Amino acid sequence: MRKKKVKSEIIEKKVKVAKEEGMFEPVSLYPHIDLNVCIGSAACVADCPEKDILGIVDGVATVINTANCVGHGACFHACPVEAITLRIGTETRGVDLPHVNQNFETNTKGIYIAGELGGMGLIKNSVEQGQQVVESIVKSKKPNKNNVIDVAIIGAGPAGISATLAAKKHGLSSVTLEQDSLGGTVYTFPRAKLVMTSPMDLPLYGKVKLYDTSKDELLQLWKKVIDEHDLEIKEKTKVEQIVPLENNTFRIITNTNEEYICNNVLLSIGRRGSPRKLNVPGEESEKVAYRLLEPERIIDKKVLVVGGGDSAIETALLVKDTNKTILSYRKENFSRLKPKNKEKINAAIEDKSISVIFNSNVVSINKDHVLLKINEQDEVKQIENDLVYIFAGGELPTSFLQKAGVEITKRFGYIMKSHK
Known part of the structure; x- marks a missing residue:
């Protein structure tokens, strides 16, 4: 019983962290657990191929980092009492x-x-x-x-x-x-x-x-x-x-x-x-892309990555070692990042291999520079630039x-x- 209690407390802490990091809310297909039916067999936890999506708290299953779930359906098939359904959208957020x-x-x-x-x-x-x-x-x-x-x-x-x-x-x-x-x-x-x-x-x-x-x-x-x-x-x-x-x-x-x-x-x-566009002057330029395909070919460039989600962070991390990399994000801090990405971007900010400009929006994209509007100061900043990668989601x-x-x-x- 003591061993179960310790494990339960560990999962509760993970759920708390997931909620703080915005990872508890699902973004696509996810497991919904009927707590009145669940017997806490942990078969769903054992069969899930991803880490920390499901756990057991006080004898019943719970979701943890639901935003990372990709809908394998293994948990649904593993549950011996059919306590799990795969759903899309929550009661408050429709899809x-x-x-x-x-x-x-x-x-x-x-x-x-x-x-x-x-x-x-x-x-x-x-x-x-x-x-x-x-x-x-x-x-x-x-x-x-x-x-x-x-x-x-x-x-x-x-x-x-x-x-x-x-x-x-x-x-x-x-x-x-x-x-x-x-x-x-x-x-x-x-x-x-x-x-x-x-x-x-x-x-x-x-x-x-x-x-x-x-x-x-x-x-x-x-x-x-x-x-x-x-x-x-x-x-x-x-x-x-x-x-x-x-x-x-x-x-x-x-x-x-x-x-x-x-x-x-x-x-x-x-x-x-289709990728969502910023609709700013110069966006149709050949220096602009909406995904990174061959990072190893980008060397000694001044790169601007626009966005604050996992795709933007991963792109900035991939090019930072061989290029001067700046990340522009319209909000004041990152949210809903995968834990590893959050850890890596914070380390990159710390060692100054990536410069992050929060509260900023692209005003225009030009041949050799980009204009950014810094919201707090209401100023426009000119940044020397060779390549722009935009990750503003999809329409x-x-x-x-x-x-x-x-x-x-x-x-x-x-x-x-x-x-x-």
């Missing part, structure tokens, strides 16, 4: 989710959603959903018409690549459009390491076991699969509009002025959609979906049906 049925089809017949956009961000789930969508399309396949594609796949993440493979397997004509590069898609994943609790099945390829892998290894896998099966991914092609047509087909309009007519559309574009593709006729509802504490 915009599109309407989809059990086949991942939206209220607009012929438009499907798979992966993170529908609330399920885990790679294995996304791969399965991409495959299931294509199987649904095969069952309700429309007659072939001239120059009409069976399915347009938008987004080349796990769901998109899986769907592209499945379409080829079932003999469907398809086109896969990616607004970024394949590497960009992989590198937007929030973790440096990707953890899976069980193998995933890729159509035409077979079982893939990536229990503990890096983003680079995943990128190499995607490239291998694409090369082996001769898949064509149209990169740097952003879909601007999906226009439903009278004959139950869709017109896909892209930023490259290409148009496609298709019977079905699969959206596997992620919840971030949810809500209006893009609504224009295509897809209904979106704000969900509060919504139980994800896929895990029931």
